[in-house]
Amino acid sequence: MKRIDAFTHFFPKGYYDLMGEVAGHMGDMVRRARAIPAIHDLDERFRVMDKFPDYAQVLSLPAPPLEIISGGNPDTALELAKRCNDGLAELCAKYPERFPAFVAQTPLATPDAGVAETQRAIRDLGAIGTQIYSNVAGKPLDRPEFEAFFAAMNELCKPIWLHPSRGANHPDYLDETKSLYEIWWTFGWPYETSVAMARLVFSQTLDKYPNLKIIAHHLGAMVPYFEGRVGPGWDQLGKRTSDEDYFSLLKSLKKRPLDYFKQDFYADTAVFGSRAATLCGLEFYGVDNVVFASDCPFDPEQGPGYIRETLQILEGLNLSQEDKEKIYFRNLEQLTGHRFSS
Template structure:
């Protein structure tokens, strides 16, 4: 059995709310990818792969964008999405093994109340957040109650990159061109978020926190030398902050946090090289299978098929392959997906 732990879908009522939100590009996005909202299309895709189920999560836009700064509206959208995904899992258990709650971090309680409801009452596997909150880093004090709550609940946090064209690549420009914000920006964004969790000491303060990082940790495995020997010299390039003292105060070497404290998924957009780098960098027992369906050129099938092919051809023993396909996920969520 293969449990796809990170892919995206819009339940019907949530999709209707999106269409009525007034945000640009919603229509273009959904029209081009029917599998993101059409249940029949999605179920047919799942049925085309043997021994395969999905864990559902919402796709962008973020709740912060949808709610336009209204904390109560963010909770309302989260409830619509979470209820919709729970309903799908209950109605179609042969297709959907579970769902990831969407946490409304801009709510007055940092999303704790709705996240706890979704996990305790609806049975969510964990909660999804984005790598920034309307441009704010996730390590701001106002969001810390969420991380404390997730550690107490003992459920994973799925993190998804969030960056748009309004993040310019150069100081003298007002926007990122050529979708650089997505192709390279999302990878940087993921790595930057991981660094903020480490150096803000959220990972020290909550040692049992389980954070899932999309796209096999993005650029982090490629930059092992900078994360390791490079950050072993933290502070040597900075005169206006005492980063040397911060480095000494951490409980572990920076590299050790990145290698051992995060849970990467296998969504590499069909890149065999990225898969090898990821397996070579991260703890094997923390890698979970994910495809990022349906955002591929075939509108839903390619990333699933190619990710499975790469994993099946990797040459690992079946016992290890089963860990990646579902056992690691079962361990970190505390749920049984394969009986």
């Protein structure tokens, strides 16, 4: 059975070279990326992939976001996006059996040019969707300046890969200046994804653009575990707030808040080899809204660890052949309109 890894990360050479020129201010994130050979070295990437038969990867750009790497320069962010999209398209054309598709990168810091670059990558280069981050250099996704992007993706009917973004400069407590113990990553990234999803729900972006298809990284982050709060909890929106009219907002939504999260988002299986998280996410979203992904090459061994563990978990569940096919490639085909099966 074909297994298509829907959320993997790689630096194409042109992008990697430019990142090295402009991202000297990034410190730890860039050093970590460079220390993972399989994220920029094709030979090492192929060594990892060769351990798994009937396995291929959809490529997307790794963190950090363009807006951070570029130091806030929109022209640099746009050039980085172009190099990324051209480079990923070239890799897919050269190695179609290994990389049957790629996800574009949208530079949201340059709203109009970012929309145009996304359209170019999808229409001209063949990207099956695009990746954005949970915030744009600290700005929420529901700001009016980003609405043109969602309008364009609604028209294109291609999915959005939603990746979290948060750094150590985001403190855990108000009286501190930084996050300690990498809490910004362990708990901060799932929080970021969940908040971005909620803002798209309550800003009514999903009501306005019903063709949006969003894949929330790491099995929908915190949402499945907090089903009780997202469901019965948010059914009471407004009871805890006196300075905003959330009662009217709740009534204006086209459906229950919980139903947006369960029905309008998709999720991937990249949960770092956790069986409990996989069970929770599958129970919440159902097999029709989950795609297989490993987050390659981010695992402790810098090798096949999370790919192997994710596959072992899925194969160990009581799933029918039909449901396995849905998770491994058919759901992704339905989402993207791209055929992966022979």
